[in-house]
């Protein structure tokens with residue numbers, strides 16, 4: 001069974017349409033959701049989280065319709081749609097004390113474990129953290145209620161190449177621990193490095209949705225990397 005299944009998702013803005021998107025997030029997989037600026041990644045992710053109201057389509061998690069079970073489902077998923085800018089002058093431990101009240105599924109052991117995995121000091125305030133540490137703090141909050149699925153909108157944007165690499169290693173570690181991840185990016189090397197499945201979106205339409213090896217077989221010409229293939233496809237679409 002898919003952990004998350006999206007069928008025919010639609011959302012129209014005055015100058016943009018997300019049209020009939022269908023894809024799945026399966027257990028034990030990391031899905032890289034790639035597309036250039038304005039392709040529709042954030043609209044898709046926000047629709048999946050109830051932060052944008054779709055015009056049509058079905059969104060199920062754990063076999064349950066999101067529209068009818070949002071509260072229950074959100075106890076089992078972690079998400080981040082941007083840097084945490086709230087409470088910049090409160091200590092991490094104080095922010096956590098408030099956050100844990102919202103989750104019946106909060107798990108102190110998991111919280112301590114991720115705090116140590118991410119090497120975060122809970123006596124620090126977000127304003128004292130680097131961009132990379134802030135992303136990790138975001139992940140800490142998203143994971144401490146034992147999330148089975150992590151949905152992240154452009155978690156690597158704004159990170160230097162070293163912090164980005166470190167974050168992708170953390171994704172691989174989380175996958176080993178049984179967390180399935182969907183993350184959006186416009187950086188193709190993120191996908192090459194750690195995605196099992198690739199969703200490629202352009203102008204609100206899904207261009208390709210394959211396991212990485214099948215993406216190579218179906219979309220890459222001889223000797224081409226995934227990055228080169230995507231650049232070629234983008235160029236030919238813009239002619």
Ligand SMILES: Nc1ncnc2c1ncn2[C@@H]1O[C@H](COP(=O)(O)OP(=O)(O)OP(=O)(O)O)[C@@H](O)[C@H]1O
Pocket residue numbers: 013014015016035036037038039040041042043044186
């Ligand atoms: N609230 C809104 N009202 C009107 N148009 C919107 C709204 N939100 C997004 N759009 C438009 O929808 C399109 C897709 O935006 P979206 O943020 O989903 O793309 P994206 O792939 O996440 O891009 P980026 O990588 O730049 O974040 C854009 O043209 C954007 O201007």
